[in-house]
Amino acid sequence: MPPTRQPTQYQRRLFDQIQKINNEILREMICESLYIEYRNRSALNFPIRQIKDLVDARASLIEKESEQ
């Protein structure tokens, strides 16, 4: 969501739909990536690196958990 605004009604509805995603990892990833998208919605060069890092971090976490 935009950092300076309260979420609007439709943004809350979108959030409710995200909550319905069963896979917890995907759910959290999608939340984080949408936050990045909102923050950079008008940026001319989107920081794609942030999405890549997000995927990498989540995958590392899964790997660590499966090792334990």
Add this chain to the structure above:
Amino acid sequence: MKFERLELENFASYYGKHKIDLTCTEEKPVVVFIGGTGYGKTSLFDAINWALYGSRYEEQMVKNRQKNIFDYVNEKAIHEAKENNSYVLTSATLYFEHDSFHYYILQEMSTKITINGNGNLQYKCTDRMTALYKITSKGNHEQINYNEIFLDELLPTNVKDYFLFDGDRIYQLSNPASSKEVRDAIYRVVDLEILEKSIKHYREVEKEFRKMAKQASTDDLKRICERHESVVENLLKQKEKAKELDNELFSLKNQILGKEKLLQEMPEAKELQIKKNEMRRELIELDERDKGNALKMRKLIAPAALEYASDACGELLQELEKQREKGTIPQKVSIKLLVELLEIQECLCGTKLTTGTVAYNNISEKLTRERNKNTGEELLSLLYKLTGTSKEITRAKIEMYERAAQHDRNMDERREIDMILKQIDQSLEKMPNVDVARTQQEIRNMSEEKESLIRRIERQKIEIEREQEEIKKIENEREELGQQQKKALKLQRRENLAREAANELEKLYESFAEESRKSIEDLTKKEFQNFVKSGSGYDVRLNKDYALEVVDSNGNPALSRLSMGQSQCLSLSFITSIAKVSEKNPPLVIDMPFGRLDRDVHKQVSGRLTELASQLILFLIPEIEWNEVTAKILQNKSSYIYKLSFDERTRETAVERVC
């Protein structure tokens, strides 16, 4: 956000400096500018847009109106600068209040005027400034970053078209051929754009990890990775193609709708076109009914198919019946009763059944005997089951026949409607009026193209499914080989994770788009009732193709029966819904809102407009828009009414406050 003041300098026909107060009170939220054609109303509208969005608005003006910013440099100032060999300073400054703070945005441009070899004037921008200031509580002017995040919070560029717009937009939106614009509005305002971008970014990350995984693998795994990459690339291309075909179909459907509307407006074709629409509606309803019928038939297939076993089932039943008559299958003896008697240790006749007594032992032996007859019990139960099954098969068979007959009747009706539609098309094509015949011919060609496109889309879907299956197979193989090459496997996992996120977002996009469409449909319906009191007999719908539809109380299409004023109110209802859904609540700025409206709806619309936003700025043409009806309503609601006058000789606009 509320606008407080607009300051202009050498902007369009506004020579020198102009300060225009826009402050409104809650009771009087309207500011009106009255001026004839060419008096500078649209220039004020452009000045507000330019002040807020700067170079982005300039790009929009070049694209939509083939105008560049130099066209807004004041003529008299240009003449003076040319004479004095100096510069023209052009600016627009908008003061506004937002979240209890006061700000102003300034757009300023210096233009040097020269004369080229052909004696024509040449403009060169020598300095350009965009600045955003916050006025602190101490009265200091503190410069803050003019950036997109701040503008997004105020009013994102992509949503502004629903707050700052002109009368033409009101005229266009209710046209069935404008469904693309309607779809775009929903797409922008509920942030479907963000979801789509996110899907795209995950796909890019997925691709990058796939490449890295390929580079990290060797031998067989490398070959599999290469194969995987090529199939995935192909799948993405197929998906892209499917999307293009969908868009092509969407646009073709719009074109057909536009042509049909045109046909309906031609007096000779009107009746036939209305009949055609009714027939189509019947066809849709018939298809829906047949779909329900087919679903029920599908459920009946399994029990009805047992008909093949019904002879064997009947013979078995007869055999079991004979056995029962012979006494092989016992009449049901209640084992349960015997067990209960032993538990309560008392017989029905009152004899005590204490453990070890003769009576107790007799009952126990009886129970053992009955239990040993269990085979007979099972056969009896089978007999009951078979009897029930046999009845169920007969029932399913009869219903299946009835439903099949219904399907045949539906098909006959369908053929009949198809025939009528064909006859209507032929009659339209044979009409002596050349325009009607040609339009119908165009519709027929487009419809054929549409059918072919639908077939291509179906083929494309099959192709995509085939590719997806292939990818699954390759991925299993790749994972097995990847187990031996850890680094490649790690990267594959990341690629898979990015893909899963993109797929999940795609599903989310579909359901959220549909939910948003429905909620905007509900809002538009409500707003339409507010705008048009006589419209309570109509139901407003936003169909799956995002076209605004109106149906009467009998469920028949009624868009064509709406008066021009009513259909413009429909557009305004949609704009209002979009504005409400966005929850931005900025001022509503409308250039010539009543220009194309019927005079009979001026009262309703002007009354309703004042309730739509916390601040309303209107640019009106005298007589046509600012008349006794609108003036009566707006005067009491206006904080300021300005009159624009234009001096033909000096080509200057003067702004005079009249109220």
